[in-house]
Amino acid sequence: MFTGxxxxxxxxxxIRDEGQLRRLxxxxxxxNLRALERGASIAINGVCLTATEFDSAAGWVSFDVIxxxxxxxxxxxxxxxxxVNLERSLTFGSEIGGHIVSGHIQTTxxxxxxxxxxxxxSMALSLDKSWLPYILAKGYIGIEGCSLTVxxxxxxxxxxxxxxxxxxxxxxxxxxxxxxxNIELDQQTLTxxxxxxxxxxxxxxxxxxxxxxxxx
Numbered sequence: 001m002f003t004g005x006x007x008x009x010x011x012x013x014x015i016r017d018e019g020q021l022r023r024l025x026x027x028x029x030x031x032n033l034r035a036l037e038r039g040a041s042i043a044i045n046g047v048c049l050t051a052t053e054f055d056s057a058a059g060w061v062s063f064d065v066i067x068x069x070x071x072x073x074x075x076x077x078x079x080x081x082x083x084v085n086l087e088r089s090l091t092f093g094s095e096i097g098g099h100i101v102s103g104h105i106q107t108t109x110x111x112x113x114x115x116x117x118x119x120x121x122s123m124a125l126s127l128d129k130s131w132l133p134y135i136l137a138k139g140y141i142g143i144e145g146c147s148l149t150v151x152x153x154x155x156x157x158x159x160x161x162x163x164x165x166x167x168x169x170x171x172x173x174x175x176x177x178x179x180x181x182n183i184e185l186d187q188q189t190l191t192x193x194x195x196x197x198x199x200x201x202x203x204x205x206x207x208x209x210x211x212x213x214x215x216x
Contacts (some may be wrong), residue, residue, distance in 0.1 A: 002043045004098030004140075004147025006085040006170045008032045010044075012078050013060055021064045024049075024075070028086060030059040036088075041103065043087040045171075046145030046182045047073050048103025073105045074180045083171050085145040097136050098147025099140040101184050106130055109143075109157060111179045121167060123175070126157035127183060134185050134193055142184030 010026040017023075018085070026044070033056040047069060054061035055069045070076030090096070113124035123144075135141060135158050137176070139150050146166065151159040167173035175181070 001090045001100045002048070002087050002103055002145070003090055003094070003096045004101045004142050004145065005087065006146055007087050009083045009169075009171055010086045012080050012082045012084065015078065015080060017143045018064075021066060022070060022076075023052075023062055024060040024065050025060055026084065026086070028059050030056055031061065031093055032086065032088070033061060036061070041089040043085075043089075043101075043103045045074060045084050046101070046142050046184055047075055047105055073110075073175060073182050077180065083174065085170050087145055089143070099145065099186065101142045101145075102187060103145075104184065105182045106185050106190075107183050108180045109183050111175055111177055111181060112157070114175065114177050119164060121162045121173070122151070123160045123162065123172075124154070124157065125181065128164065129156065131183075132157075134190050136189060138201070139146065139189055140186040142182075142186075144171060144181050146172060 008029055008030040012024070015022065016025075016027040024044075033054060036051060036054055036056055038051060038054070041048050042051055042063075043049070044063070049063040049065065049093045051061050052064050065075055067076075090100075107127055109125040109127035111123055114128050115122045132153065135150055135153055137150055137153050141148055141150050141158075142158065148160055148162070148166075149162050162172060
């Protein structure tokens, strides 16, 4: 699990396809690899990946990424030299400054409008409308591994308002209109709404059956 508080950014050092996998190697500040063990979970742009090889002193770590992950997230669009957000997994006793995230990306969104002002940036993002019922104004959402608060929900997506600190310590300050961003919905919100939908559907079906009505 993760908190959505990005600890550092890393740079893509090498990308190499190996059979059904893509080996992704990142250059990381050595301090962010202290006490790392093989098999540890690390969130890269919000995607939970497993560290397969690393050299803490030299400041690099590699991951094997399956093609399903590359297809469903923006990791498949990475090229050498790109920057990514990085967060080590949550440990007991750690402060949870954001919200609990799993590193399992549900979908992606496209940055459709970007407005830069003196002290903040506003973003408008669009995504598949089937996900909109699970996005609430002022609710939590994971964007590129960052725990953020939804501004407003629109007909096609939602808006975000980012402070200078978020822009400075993550890759969000480098985003441009047209970029594709990884999205992880708040798991509690998703679970509650899906449970209510399932219960209501079951009750509706039962009422229809009792009254000999065919449910559409």
